[in-house]
Amino acid sequence: MDIALAARRRHSCKAFDGERKIPPELFGQLRELLRWSPSSTNSQPWHFVIAATPGGKARVAEAATGLFAYNAPKILDASHVVVLCARRDMEPEYLDALLAQEQADGRFDSEEARTRQAQVRGFYVGHQRKAGTLDAWMQKQVYLALGGLLLGAGALDIDACPMEGFDAALLDETLGLAAQGFAAQVIVALGYRSAGDFNAAAPKSRLPEAALFTDI
Secondary structure (H helix, E strand, O other), X not given: OOHXXXXXXXXXXXXXXXXXXXXXXXXXXXXXXXXXXXXXXXOOOEEEEEEOOHHHHXXXXXXXXXXXXXXXXXXXXXXXXEEEEEEOOOOHHHHHHHHHHHHHOOOOOOHHHHHXXXXXXXXXXXXXXXXXXXXXXXXXXXXHHHHHHHHHHHHOOOEEXXXXXXXXXXXXXXXXXXXXXXXXEEEEEEEOEOOOOHHHOOOOOOOOHHHHOOOO
């Protein structure tokens, strides 16, 4: 698999074919990509809402209103829509649940290893909280998952469009996210482009390598 080719080939799809659906086995791979996304200290401070039914997509599209109305057709016509959410806090109970899951998955070969993991993760969470950057830190982890999702979709020849243009407060209310301790960060529409996708034929544009890389 040529990952660089997938990165060059993918683009932000501006119009989806509402009749064409992602096969379940392919979307299952994208679900797995999200689940196995990397995160700082394995904190996994995220939740993913997947809308694959007309009703589900309509609920998400409610947040694409006013200045963001241009995004509603993408959400409604996509095969699947993923709302990537970040936790609103890192409660002690959640940290305990993470540690218990790691224990159950065989991550620790000793009690000392378990204690060390708890201390390291606790240090980072405490540091971010003290600095007032815990929200931003958790949101960064969500965007790690976003990058993997977009590259994975490109490798599977699935079109995608990440969107920050939506009313986040409205979406949180519509999906009941705040009550669950989450906040919507970004929406990704997934599916297959239609003839109206003007961005498909446009040449990709990136800064030259000399402006982006320093080899030392």
